[in-house]
Amino acid sequence: MLRLILDRVLFSIVTVLAVGLCLFVLTRSIAGTPARIVLGTDATEAQIAQFDVDHGLDRPVLVQYGKWIWGIAGGLDFGTSLVSGRAIGPDLRDSLPITLELVLLAFAFAVIVAIPLGVLSACYRGSVVDHASRIVAVLGVSIPGFWLGLMLIRFPAVEFGWFPPGGFVPWSDGAMEHLRSLAMPAFALGVYYIAILSRMTRSGLIDVSGLDYMRTARAMGLSRGRILLYALKNALVPVVSVGAMSFGYMFGWALIIEYLFNLPGMSNALLTAINNRDYDTVEAVVLIFTVFFIVSNIAADIINAWLNPRLGATA
Amino acid sequence: MTPSNISRRNLIRAATLGGGAIALGQLGAAGIARAAAAAGGTLTVGIPGVPITLDPVNQINHDWMVASQMIFENLIEFDDDGVLKPQLAKAMPTVSADGLTYEFDLRENVTFSNGQPFGAEDVKYSFDWLLDPANKAARRPVFTRIKEVTVLAPLKVRFLLSEPYAPWLAFMTKCMGIFPRGSREGAAPDLFRNGAKGMGTGPAVFEEWRQNEYISLTRNPTYWNKGIPAWERLVVRQLPEDATRVAYIRTGQIDIMSSPPPRDFEQLKVTPGLEGASRPTLGGWVALYMDNTKPPYDDVNFRRAVSCAIDRAAIADKVYRGLMDPSAISAPKSAWWYDAAADRASGFDLERAKAYLAKSRYATGAQMEITIPSTPYLLDCRDAALVVQAHLKRIGIDAKLKVIEFAPMLQSLIRGGEPASMWVQMSPGEPTYLLQNVLTPGQIMSKSTSYDNPAFVALLKQSFAETDQEKLKPLYARVHALLAEDQPIAWIGFAHAANVWRKRVHDFKPNQGLTIDPRPVTLT
Numbered sequence: 001m002l003r004l005i006l007d008r009v010l011f012s013i014v015t016v017l018a019v020g021l022c023l024f025v026l027t028r029s030i031a032g033t034p035a036r037i038v039l040g041t042d043a044t045e046a047q048i049a050q051f052d053v054d055h056g057l058d059r060p061v062l063v064q065y066g067k068w069i070w071g072i073a074g075g076l077d078f079g080t081s082l083v084s085g086r087a088i089g090p091d092l093r094d095s096l097p098i099t100l101e102l103v104l105l106a107f108a109f110a111v112i113v114a115i116p117l118g119v120l121s122a123c124y125r126g127s128v129v130d131h132a133s134r135i136v137a138v139l140g141v142s143i144p145g146f147w148l149g150l151m152l153i154r155f156p157a158v159e160f161g162w163f164p165p166g167g168f169v170p171w172s173d174g175a176m177e178h179l180r181s182l183a184m185p186a187f188a189l190g191v192y193y194i195a196i197l198s199r200m201t202r203s204g205l206i207d208v209s210g211l212d213y214m215r216t217a218r219a220m221g222l223s224r225g226r227i228l229l230y231a232l233k234n235a236l237v238p239v240v241s242v243g244a245m246s247f248g249y250m251f252g253w254a255l256i257i258e259y260l261f262n263l264p265g266m267s268n269a270l271l272t273a274i275n276n277r278d279y280d281t282v283e284a285v286v287l288i289f290t291v292f293f294i295v296s297n298i299a300a301d302i303i304n305a306w307l308n309p310r311l312g313a314t315a
Numbered sequence: 316m317t318p319s320n321i322s323r324r325n326l327i328r329a330a331t332l333g334g335g336a337i338a339l340g341q342l343g344a345a346g347i348a349r350a351a352a353a354a355g356g357t358l359t360v361g362i363p364g365v366p367i368t369l370d371p372v373n374q375i376n377h378d379w380m381v382a383s384q385m386i387f388e389n390l391i392e393f394d395d396d397g398v399l400k401p402q403l404a405k406a407m408p409t410v411s412a413d414g415l416t417y418e419f420d421l422r423e424n425v426t427f428s429n430g431q432p433f434g435a436e437d438v439k440y441s442f443d444w445l446l447d448p449a450n451k452a453a454r455r456p457v458f459t460r461i462k463e464v465t466v467l468a469p470l471k472v473r474f475l476l477s478e479p480y481a482p483w484l485a486f487m488t489k490c491m492g493i494f495p496r497g498s499r500e501g502a503a504p505d506l507f508r509n510g511a512k513g514m515g516t517g518p519a520v521f522e523e524w525r526q527n528e529y530i531s532l533t534r535n536p537t538y539w540n541k542g543i544p545a546w547e548r549l550v551v552r553q554l555p556e557d558a559t560r561v562a563y564i565r566t567g568q569i570d571i572m573s574s575p576p577p578r579d580f581e582q583l584k585v586t587p588g589l590e591g592a593s594r595p596t597l598g599g600w601v602a603l604y605m606d607n608t609k610p611p612y613d614d615v616n617f618r619r620a621v622s623c624a625i626d627r628a629a630i631a632d633k634v635y636r637g638l639m640d641p642s643a644i645s646a647p648k649s650a651w652w653y654d655a656a657a658d659r660a661s662g663f664d665l666e667r668a669k670a671y672l673a674k675s676r677y678a679t680g681a682q683m684e685i686t687i688p689s690t691p692y693l694l695d696c697r698d699a700a701l702v703v704q705a706h707l708k709r710i711g712i713d714a715k716l717k718v719i720e721f722a723p724m725l726q727s728l729i730r731g732g733e734p735a736s737m738w739v740q741m742s743p744g745e746p747t748y749l750l751q752n753v754l755t756p757g758q759i760m761s762k763s764t765s766y767d768n769p770a771f772v773a774l775l776k777q778s779f780a781e782t783d784q785e786k787l788k789p790l791y792a793r794v795h796a797l798l799a800e801d802q803p804i805a806w807i808g809f810a811h812a813a814n815v816w817r818k819r820v821h822d823f824k825p826n827q828g829l830t831i832d833p834r835p836v837t838l839t
Binding site: 030036039044045047050051083084085086091094095150153154157158161164165166167168259260261262264265268269272275276 | 565
């Protein structure tokens with residue numbers, strides 16, 4: 001297990017560096033300079049050129065990348081945003097917990113609903129429960145998150161007043177208000193993954209149920225609950241892998257959800273930064289998302305190795 | 316203030332605020348009564364843009380001037396009705412006969428919110444700082460005709476221009492603010508960009524900037540215009556998504572909403588608990604820019620055909636639903652410099668459009684590509700561009716739409732990289748700013764049209780030397796006639812400033828300069 005973790009961590013560091021380099025080079029190849037945003041439409045070409053010199057944007061991209069990654073490795077210094085003039089680190093520290101909490105809530109909601117739904121669907125194949133589960137899955141996959149978000153704002157928030165239509169209420173303003181402010185965004189973000197994970201659980205469980213060792217277990221007269229537990233342990237391996245990927249993807253989808261519900265999270269900051277050509281903030285946010293994606297996949301590998309030790313041994 | 320939280324302290328403050336309002340005539344009788352009943356409270360405004368800075372010399376986002384203009388003030392301001400009036404100056408300036416010297420007497424007993432008294436030295440310091448190229452102020456180019464600022468007395472200052480240039484007074488509202496002498500030296504690099512607490516004379520003081528969420532200000536207790544504002548705190552929320560902004564105003568999370576989507580505006584106005592109004596801006600033109608040196612726009616008859624083919628009334632009605640005033644010239648119908656004859660000459664007339672096209676080198680039709688911004692700036696141009704495309708098709712012009720992000724689009728326009736483009740620009744509410752910026756050589760947006768007509772430049776220069784509106788009207792009539800003849804741009808109309816607000820908001824009206832003006836607002 002230790003070897004597995006070590007392997008994955010070393011590989012992840014290389015991945016982060018490679019992703020960081022691609023990100024850095026690609027971001028700087030986007031047409032447009034932040035100078036136009038900062039200096040405005042009246043700025044002359046000379047002012048733009050001077051801005052680029054002042055902020056090192058005229059230097060080779062690899063030199064800029066080296067300086068940037070060195071700053072992060074040395075002390076989590078993400079630099080200063082050229083556009084807002086603010087240090088990026090403190091702003092990320094403010095916005096990251098919001099996105100992380102939103103994604104965790106959405107993920108927990110998806111897992112808590114999806115796995116029992118998948119299990120019920122597999123156990124009662126062809127029944128009303130199975131058909132209902134399929135309908136939920138089809139709807140979850142088919143309904144675009146932004147449309148669902150708009151409908152949630154329109155009805156539960158505006159028409160019925162059950163939830164605020166947007167905005168973030170910190171814990172300090174009351175736990176209930178805080179959770180109410182995140183309930184609709186987490187629901188909108190999690191619904192798609194309920195569909196994916198419940199179908200994965202169902203098909204995994206059905207596949208495993210037909211294997212020899214399950215027949216043996218049944219022949220030995222083990223209880224239904226115990227058999228289900230054994231089946232789940234193996235059936236969940238692909239679910240965990242897909243779940244980990246889903247967790248990573250959620251940071252990307254959160255971009256639309258945070259924008260729609262006006263949450264001042266990291267995805268919203270990313271969108272603003274993209275519009276403003278705020279390279280430094282874009283790079284910092286995407287790098288952090290990459291790290292979360294990689295960490296969630298390492299976690300999936302570890303969980304899978306625990307669920308099925310043979311996977312750990314062959315890794 | 317609800318009955319449950321009326322306190323002696325609030326009542327005393329309310330009475331003081333009401334008294335101040337009477338003295339200065341800022342509020343009507345009803346407003347005074349409301350101020351007395353409801354002094355304090357938080358006014359929350361929702362706007363779509365993303366703030367970059369609060370520094371008045373670098374502020375380029377009209378939406379966010381709602382925050383920076385609460386902190387910083389100018390010698391002169393354009394009021395909500397588009398009338399120039401003194402702000403930190405005691406009266407309008409005395410101007411020398413040659414139009415080169417402007418003398419301002421300044422208000423007494425004005426202090427910056429850090430307690431430092433305001434005077435002529437601060438005015439000189441602020442303008443000297445703006446004009447120093449080393450400081451790279453974004454708004455410097457519009458003030459470069461200021462040759463020298465001289466302090467004549469502690470409360471008297473003189474500006475010497477290098478050539479007559481009357482419009483510079485109008486530019487102060489959106490492009491400048493006065494800050495204390497010595498405040499830039501030794502200050503943190505981003506002090507002014509991030510709020511500059513204590514550095515303005517305005518009715519509010521910077522409180523907090525929460526990235527991607529809001530900027531908040533608190534009432535300046537030492538503000539010279541006593542009784543203003545009646546609110547205690549102003550929160551300006553960043554709400555880029557239309558649906559979110561609509562939901563916020565409907566549920567009361569904001570009190571005033573900027574840029575309501577045209578399709579929702581009529582319904583919002585009649586929604587219980589809400590009010591709404593719109594009025595034309597004086598300087599927010601929607602136009603189709605054409606590079607006059609590139610085919611097919613190098614043919615004046617082709618440009619005239621384009622202008623006459625666009626049914627502006629249909630766009631105003633069907634796309635903007637009344638939130639744009641159609642106009643085929645560089646003036647809205649509500650402006651004193653509007654000229655009906657020129658509007659008719661360039662306006663919609665399908666037969667005339669076909670005749671012009673027949674006279675052009677492109678009689679059998681032509682292809683063109685119109686660049687439009689992917690994200691709305693001031694007004695969304697995407698649907699209007701589709702309608703323009705259809706209108707041009709009727710006379711045989713095949714227009715393709717190219718959608719790109721606003722920032723790179725601007726850069727490309729500045730370099731002359733977009734032969735045709737359609738978007739909205741906002742001027743400070745006077746006739747010359749955009750004409751100069753876009754249609755005279757050597758200016759920042761000159762290459763978006765490459766228009767170069769010495770007769771037009773001479774006419775503009777003549778207008779700079781004149782301040783009397785009655786004498787200016789015939790001059791602008793000549794400008795409009797010349798532009799109708801050359802048709803360097805196809806003007807489509809002028810955007811309206813539109814707002815929706817909760818019924819608890821009183822004494823508010825949309826500002827013709829587009830930026831929300833929360834100063835007179837009282838809350839119940």
